[in-house]
Amino acid sequence: QKEVEQDPGPLSVPEGAIVSLNCTYSNSAFQYFMWYRQYSRKGPELLMYTYSSGNKEDGRFTAQVDKSSKYISLFIRDSQPSDSATYLCAMSLNTGNQFYFGTGTSLTVIP
């Protein structure tokens, strides 16, 4: 069983839709949770990070962590064509250096 599971999609939505991206994980010791966005032919860029459970909001993006269910989500409101990318979740046990990434979900927002 992989440490982190993520549905690869692809996911295609119309502009303005609310998008929900999800990851599940098996290691209950994970404490740091991140979402990265990766455009085609580019390296991943950090979108949001959270510590432990709860919600975090940044503009149109909301990250949600449910440690009891070992489930994290990224919500995108009012999705735009510029949001078309692959979204990767990542997790870490501590403030150290080892991350565990999901395989990524490909999102296309259609104008």
Added chain:
Amino acid sequence: EAQVTQNPRYLITVTGKKLTVTCSQNMNHEYMSWYRQDPGLGLRQIYYSMNVEVTDKGDVPEGYKVSRKEKRNFPLILESPSPNQTSLYFCASSATGAVLGYTFGSGTRLTVV
């Protein structure tokens, strides 16, 4: 501009011919890391470094070497590349490890024939 620079961007080589992929960051970050990205497998960590002369294995270190002689540079060395090392490679750096995440380079597409 704060960035992680990898070279080359694209490389085609033959089995067994030693190669080095360079990585440099201008943000004075302590942590640096190498990942490979493969379809269906996602990003997997090869090696990481928490400071000069401090390196450790990630999840898939076999067939790779690294060195960290200076804070800004973290080259990835393939002593004897094999076709199963054909992949997209990313170098990344961070000031604080997991807490604030990594800044990634633009990637190196390596093909070993």
